[in-house]
Amino acid sequence: MATKLPTEVTGRVWKIIAAPGTAVAEGDTVVIIESMKMEIPVTAPHAGTVKSISVEEGDMVEEGQSVGTIE
Amino acid sequence: MTWQPEVDEINRRRALAEACGGPAAIEKQHAAGKLTVRERIDKLLDPKTFREVGKLAGRATYKDGELAAFEPAPYVMGIGKIDGRPVAVGGEDYTIRAGTGFGSDRRKGGQGGFIEDLAFEYRIPLVNLIDGTGGTVNTVKRKGYTVVPGFGMDGFERSVQLLGIVPVVSAVMGTVAGGPAGRALLAHWTVMVRGTSQIFAAGPPVVERAFGTKLNKEELGGAKVSADTAGTIDNVAADEEDCLRQIRRFLSFMPQNAWELAPNARSGDAVDRCEDALLSIIPRNDRQAYDMRKLIGMIVDQGSGFEIQATFGRAVIATLARMDGYPVGIIANNPMYGGIIDVKAARKQAHFTELCDAFNIPIIFLVDVPGLLVGPESEAAAIMRFGLQSRYLLGQITVPVFTVLVRKCYGVAGGNVIDRAGLNFKIAWPSAHWGSLPVEGGVKAAYRREIESAPDPKAREAELEAELRALSSPFRTAEAFAVEDIIDPRETRPYLCQFIEAFQGRLKTQLGPKLRAGVRP
Numbered sequence: 001m002a003t004k005l006p007t008e009v010t011g012r013v014w015k016i017i018a019a020p021g022t023a024v025a026e027g028d029t030v031v032i033i034e035s036m037k038m039e040i041p042v043t044a045p046h047a048g049t050v051k052s053i054s055v056e057e058g059d060m061v062e063e064g065q066s067v068g069t070i071e
Numbered sequence: 072m073t074w075q076p077e078v079d080e081i082n083r084r085r086a087l088a089e090a091c092g093g094p095a096a097i098e099k100q101h102a103a104g105k106l107t108v109r110e111r112i113d114k115l116l117d118p119k120t121f122r123e124v125g126k127l128a129g130r131a132t133y134k135d136g137e138l139a140a141f142e143p144a145p146y147v148m149g150i151g152k153i154d155g156r157p158v159a160v161g162g163e164d165y166t167i168r169a170g171t172g173f174g175s176d177r178r179k180g181g182q183g184g185f186i187e188d189l190a191f192e193y194r195i196p197l198v199n200l201i202d203g204t205g206g207t208v209n210t211v212k213r214k215g216y217t218v219v220p221g222f223g224m225d226g227f228e229r230s231v232q233l234l235g236i237v238p239v240v241s242a243v244m245g246t247v248a249g250g251p252a253g254r255a256l257l258a259h260w261t262v263m264v265r266g267t268s269q270i271f272a273a274g275p276p277v278v279e280r281a282f283g284t285k286l287n288k289e290e291l292g293g294a295k296v297s298a299d300t301a302g303t304i305d306n307v308a309a310d311e312e313d314c315l316r317q318i319r320r321f322l323s324f325m326p327q328n329a330w331e332l333a334p335n336a337r338s339g340d341a342v343d344r345c346e347d348a349l350l351s352i353i354p355r356n357d358r359q360a361y362d363m364r365k366l367i368g369m370i371v372d373q374g375s376g377f378e379i380q381a382t383f384g385r386a387v388i389a390t391l392a393r394m395d396g397y398p399v400g401i402i403a404n405n406p407m408y409g410g411i412i413d414v415k416a417a418r419k420q421a422h423f424t425e426l427c428d429a430f431n432i433p434i435i436f437l438v439d440v441p442g443l444l445v446g447p448e449s450e451a452a453a454i455m456r457f458g459l460q461s462r463y464l465l466g467q468i469t470v471p472v473f474t475v476l477v478r479k480c481y482g483v484a485g486g487n488v489i490d491r492a493g494l495n496f497k498i499a500w501p502s503a504h505w506g507s508l509p510v511e512g513g514v515k516a517a518y519r520r521e522i523e524s525a526p527d528p529k530a531r532e533a534e535l536e537a538e539l540r541a542l543s544s545p546f547r548t549a550e551a552f553a554v555e556d557i558i559d560p561r562e563t564r565p566y567l568c569q570f571i572e573a574f575q576g577r578l579k580t581q582l583g584p585k586l587r588a589g590v591r592p
Contacts, residue, residue, distance in 0.1 A: 008385075008407055008408070009407065009408060009409075036408075036409030036411055037358065037409070038358055038359075038360055038406065038410075039356075039358045039359050040360045040408075040409075041360060
């Protein structure tokens with residue numbers, strides 16, 4: 001089952017690090033959110049493959065919003 | 072001749088009290104995901120240590136001089152042990168008329184009840200397991216007159232008094248409003264169960280009458296509002312068993328009363344454990360966040376952390392933990408939220424500082440704070456007032472404060488992490504930098520005229536920035552002994568452990584309730 005990737009902070013999507021299809025280890029950064037002049041990573045909660053990314057660079061995201069899924 | 076018939080009567084009545092509100096009411100309580108108050112107390116305390124008081128209290132009806140029916144008092148209390156140490160514990164029995172008062176000669180528990188008096192007189196911690204609806208309008212009918220709030224034994228006088236004397240814990244384990252909600256808040260630490268407990272000044276029907284807004288009780292006062300958003304309640308438990316476990320864990324860091332120190336509990340974790348990962352945990356790029364909880368975990372005794380208000384004011388992490396077995400309170404900035412102090416984070420920091428001081432628990436700051444949150448919303452929420460509460464408290468407290476500057480330390484918020492009234496002892500990692508304002512932005516403000524009148528303002532600004540940045544090396548501050556030490560991050564644990572041990576003698580000289588003068592901002 002796919003796991004959602006929620007951002008912990010409200011901010012702007014700065015960089016998508018791992019595109020769909022990328023293999024990631026637990027703790028790897030998938031997307032970076034820019035918030036309060038800081039780069040806040042959204043990390044993989046477990047190892048797997050990025051299944052989807054639901055945001056684009058420059059998008060605003062709300063705290064708790066999912067930016068994608070991994071499987 | 073013996074008194075056996077009377078003893079038989081005691082046992083009969085005890086058995087009636089054990090039955091709570093009867094099988095149907097107990098089943099209903101269980102179906103709601105809740106334990107009965109007797110089950111809660113059993114799970115909370117060390118096995119077979121509960122000594123109940125007042126088990127015979129209740130409403131009896133007699134027929135021909137014989138007991139015909141008995142409804143136990145809707146409050147169960149007594150003493151027991153947690154980790155071998157005595158505690159006072161009490162809670163409403165929701166299975167009996169929803170835990171409302173029963174018109175006894177003396178209250179068993181809650182505000183002004185016997186169990187509060189016992190905790191006060193015996194100087195032992197008090198645990199309130201709150202699951203009652205408080206006053207009802209029926210009381211008026213019973214008494215024949217209305218009362219001014221806080222009348223008689225209900226005025227919270229003892230509840231307030233206890234806060235300077237013994238650790239008080241409140242667990243919200245049902246839907247509480249009014250008096251029981253007030254009682255819950257008069258505690259050093261509060262916890263609620265997600266999904267099955269709610270707390271509010273008044274429930275949904277009152278809100279609907281006042282504003283016409285229809286909300287269910289979870290929307291109005293569930294954990295999402297009361298703990299995560301408002302910080303009314305400190306911690307959230309996944310279920311009742313977790314709630315009771317958390318209470319035991321919180322109390323393990325507390326002394327029995329203000330005249331004692333909390334026990335040392337060495338885990339066998341070596342004081343000289345120096346984690347290599349600490350050398351690279353702080354990114355060289357200042358904009359990059361990192362996992363402050365991981366950093367804390369590498370410094371404190373392994374697995375010893377117990378976070379307070381983990382879901383509220385998340386720019387600050389406040390956690391009880393142990394260093395070489397001694398309890399400490401850690402206050403750390405969370406770079407995942409920019410480390411910026413907003414009103415919620417400021418409230419959390421001030422409250423935790425006061426809690427640690429009340430029970431002589433040394434404080435360790437792990438600092439990465441760029442400042443107070445700026446902007447119109449933050450100003451409207453009174454950021455300066457709340458931001459200064461920490462500074463005020465640091466001028467009052469008598470526990471030692473150890474400051475470890477790991478990265479940023481700027482502005483008013485940066486001044487709120489240092490023990491100015493005490494030794495003013497701060498150590499830094501090589502990644503640390505500090506000042507009244509960060510160089511970026513600060514340069515523009517301080518040198519505006521010079522920059523604007525330069526032939527190439529941008530180049531002049533960059534030049535000035537580079538000049539000031541060169542001066543902001545932590546080594547220059549260490550040369551001037553304006554920071555007491557710069558250390559290898561891996562040495563942090565042994566370094567702090569030694570100073571915390573060295574301070575234990577001082578802590579013994581300042582025991583007892585702490586008296587504070589003055590007015591908090």
